[in-house]
Amino acid sequence: MEGVYLNRELSWLAFNGRVLEEAEREDVPLCERLNFLAIYQRNLDEFFMVRVGSLVDQDMLSQSIRENKTHMTARAQIRAVLAQVRALDQRKTAVYQTLMECLGNEGVGLVDFRRLEREKREALETYFDTEIAVLLSPIIVGKRQPFPFLRGGEIYAVGVLAGKNGKEKLGIIPCGSGVFPRLIPVAARQYMLSEELILHFLPKVFKGYRVKAKSLLRMTRNADIDADALYDEDLDYREFMAELVKRRRRLAPVRLELSRQLEDGIVRLLCRYTGAEPQFVFGGGTPLDLSFLLRMQDALRQRPELFYERFVPQRPPQFQSGLPILEQIRERDRLLAYPYESMKPFLAMLQEAAGDERVISIKMTLYRMARQSKVVEALIEAAENGKEVFVLVELKARFDEENNIEWSRRLEDAGCQVMYGLDGYKVHSKLCLITRRGEEQVEYYTQIGTGNYNEKTARLYTDLSLMTADPEIGLNAAAVFQALALGETLEDSPVLMVAPRCLQNQVLARIDEEIAHARRGESAYIGLKLNSLTDKTIMERLIEASQAGVSIDMVVRGICCLRPGVPGATEHLRVISIVGRFLEHSRMYLFGTGERRQIYISSADFMTRNTLRRVEVAAPIRDADLKRRLTAMFDTMLRDNQQARQLRADGTYCLVQNQGPPFNSQEFFCRQAQEAAVAPVLEITGGAGHKMG
Template sequence: MNKTLSPYVNRDLSWVEFNRRVLEEAHDPGNPLLERAKFLAIVSSNLDEFMSVRVAGIQDQIKAGYTKRDFTGYSPAGLWKRLMKRTDQMVGDQYRTYREVLRGLAKEGLCFRGIAELNPHQLKVVDEYFFDIVFPVLTPMAVDQSRPFPLLHSKELYLAVLLGRDAQTELEEEPFFAIVQVPSILQRFIQVPGRVNSKKHEFVLLEELIERHINTLFNGYTTIAVDPFRLTRNADLTLNEEGAEDLLEEIEKELRRRRWGLPVRLEYCKDMHPYSLQMLKEELEQGENTFEIDGPLDLSFLMRFAGSLEGYEHLKYPRIESVYPHEFEETDDMFAVIRQEDVLLYHPYESFDAVSDFVMDAAQDPNVLAIKMTLYRVSGQSALVQALALAAESGKQVTVVVELKARFDEERNIAWARQLEKAGCHVVYGLVGLKTHAKITLVVRREQGMLRRYVHVGTGNYNDSTAKLYTDIGLFTCHPVIGADASALFNEITGYSSPYEWKAFGVAPTDLKPKLFGLIDREKTHAASGQPARIIAKMNSLSHQEMIDKLYEASNAGVQIELIIRGVCCLRPGVPGLSENIRVISIVDRFLEHSRIMYFHNGGEEEVYLSSADWMTRNLTRRIELMSPVFNPRLRDTLKNILQMNLDDNQKARELQSNGNYERVVTDREPLRSQFHASNIPIWKN
């Protein structure tokens, strides 16, 4: 290969390319207009998290004087410069796409107006809205010798206000400076009354309405300039778990400290007044970490906008109704169905209600003695939490492993933990230094004088909201080997237990990586003996150097490797002498591809696994993760069908090139869009 080209793609640069693929969906005229608006919102939300976590970490390294290069060849300073350049280019493209989408929406009668474009009647209505609803919640914050620069919250929208006294011009003396927060509790877009004989729906942005009335907050002063800006802070938690007497209390303290995290990005509107910009840069100590935005800051409001409109179904994806799994449709006894045969669920095409019903049935069943469950990210109104509380209140042994360190869900998980404890559940916060990311439920039931274990393992969180938006797999089984491993896993998390010899599971951080390496080595052995050897792996991200090297070894041994990786991929495929037998595709479409499925040909004795883990360093070494085999041959075939459907996608799949770029898959085959194809359940469910 090219000697100047690293055998690895940098993780953070790969993430930028992933977010660019999301942006491509916003730009794609083949997608409905309101869905394109949603993709624009996702690009903004993704970038917020990337800046507050990944870029923040790189900046911490630079400030600490860390200069060592990572395994992809980048120093922190060199990587930061490259990321800023790429991100700046992407944001420019995002706002060009935003203007294009707005033009398309205007043709459909959905128009964002500037305040100056409103007629007198419309102005009267929005002015009344301002004085009745907006004005009472606004707080002007002056900055002068007696009032220091205020604490600015991360990812909130603010207005920088420059003021003069009465008829003073900005050249006579230094202007006065103040800040007004645009209240996030109010909707960012405001619908105004339609014009006479017009069917158009018109909207104005909240910050523009506040700007129109800014003088009402500063009586006796003349407004010189009003400019929106936004700050992103370092949001990574730094916990001393070993020294913390109460982990829940320690995390609550860290969440409060997060508000004071160091600034990592300043966004401001194009043509901002130079005095205001200089003031912000000095006070926030932001020199190069700035982005000039040609349009409204923070396009994430488009997600709510697109979801709030009724009567514009032609501008949205056709509705896909999740169906209740047919295996459970005509029964009141889910346990009897699972005893007869394992059941596989494919979300969002099949309803997550089946998982909630399983836990609720267990809570109400007098023969159920114990329920054990891991919770990583839970929705705001979780039926699962209600069922677990009910089970505890009825005297069952209920153990819940709540991961308090699930980033940006810490506060919600603290609330759930307290609620479950009050109900009588035994709540465990996992092991020191490790996030519990495994997705598993164990139900112990008394049947005919013996105990039987029922298990649900999944690739996604126990979250009924994201189950409608993410593609994930769940497995119900009462296989005794899986049941025994499930009990051992909970014992290791909640108590003292010597290392366990897993019969079926692969469990991180101790066993999963060696198990995966063994499965890959087995394919190498088959290839060396002249037998067909094949690996298909579907996941969110691949960035672990040892795992990449192991896949390179397998490729060189003749193993055919196909990877379906939605996001970050640090492996370079198709490089002669290194990875010529590896193909990598990424599918970005209507739903977030989230399932982790692994297939190994094994000389014809095929094996398929479901997992909670991506092949990243954090998953394989710093988290409690789970990989479970699928023993049922029919369900293995179902999962193979799903994998092949992804591999055959020639509408929303992009293939990773050896230079690190992604190109759309182009074939002369009949068009196949895997996510839409999957809605026809008989295709993949035998």
């Protein structure tokens, strides 16, 4: 249906605009605004590396290919993307200047060398001469010195140099050696960026030349490599992926950022040397890398009012300390909600299984892991204790390949059976299966999550983790691992939804059930909590459901390619996006009302890459209390009128406005977890308590 879809890339940029909006908001603590600004830039860097890089590749292959929703060609999408990025960057520059003024009011800031008093200028010059200049590797581009390769994401000082003979040359200095600090202290809580100091003293480096113009430069390179298309079966896959990571660093540029304005001829020359196209050149109104803002926060740690109130993941009340975790799971299903509740019970389950003589095997899929992973340490301990440990480590987890390669080596060295994924499919599921000898039969303990087995992100991302001893779920999970071990995917999955063959079709079947109820005049409902919605097949069925009168609520943090409120198409569909202190990452699917409601938690967004090109798992929530809890959580997010933005039919977002009092769902979940964690103690001492439902 024409006019009901939004372009994926522009929808993502709108999401990053919502991140930038958090940096603009005066009701957000100052240091958290700095954090959001740095996240905005980091997000945009990755967007250019992956999505813009992909569009450039598409445009080179064919100028007639159109995406299937708004029918835009790759070239049209690139033009629209670049225009929107330039508009967003104007906002970025404005908010950066505002935040630096606010930091200045707190006595923290960056200095301008030219405005410093003489003693400080002399001290900085001495520092440059003794600590920095000796470590620099300047290059003058000429016949005997070709233009150097510029690493993606690094900062370079570039000077237009005039020699004694009047001829112009380019001088280039890499500024990111890592040996000297980027933030150079000038006075108490006053700093200068090292690249700005290098740029200032360019004439001292290029002696004998007059510096006619200068700027800092930063390159973003395409990182979109199709590993499966390039893989040679005669190669060791892990070594192939390590080589692929190296190759990515040399891919074509998709953005060239300059800190100062240079003459058009110089810009064209830089484009010719680097291979960048002029349309991808951006002039910066801010430092080219904003990660230093996170370091500047450290100077204000003694001011807690400038940060969000500190929150520590709480002890989950559904687990009783001192009792075996596996026995508690066998009693009834348990659910953890990160980061409000601690990941410790899951880690304790793995550690307990590693040392339990009755545990036969542990099987897991690993996608992104912490640098110091307690999960991997538990698996290594289990293998060293003689248990069968099967681990599928997905080496194609973009930008985490090197970390995953290293962990895969350690797991293998410990005696674990390690796989590196499937041909043609990325394994993105969050699945763990512990098999144990019971008194009468084999017991299965299954964990299905919405987020990675990563202790760091479990404190920053909202995710759900189901732990169950349900034998049907265990047998289905065992079938998933058996298929993976054989390099295959499941053709049929009776309990779990398992992509690529048994998820999209099951979701469509659940939507069809709601359509049937609505057409009979019965109550019908669909609730979806996702990171992204781009799967056109599912969206077409959601349109049909809305047309039939099914009430549809969606909490979609990022990309949403479906317009709500379009007459005759999506009138019964509502979409909100929540952007707050925690990254909304959990996925929930709710179908039906009352007693017939079905709820699933999943690793899969409704994107074609998830539903048809990855191994993903969605698990049904069968415990009545847990279903009520998840329903309450979803309804709570729908009440948010502080961090939630509503998607309008014209494709724009606005802050949610309703008749209720100010309500922040993430703050509510923090308070709820804190109250639930102390409730048992309060009951023992006679105080009042509130248990989480």
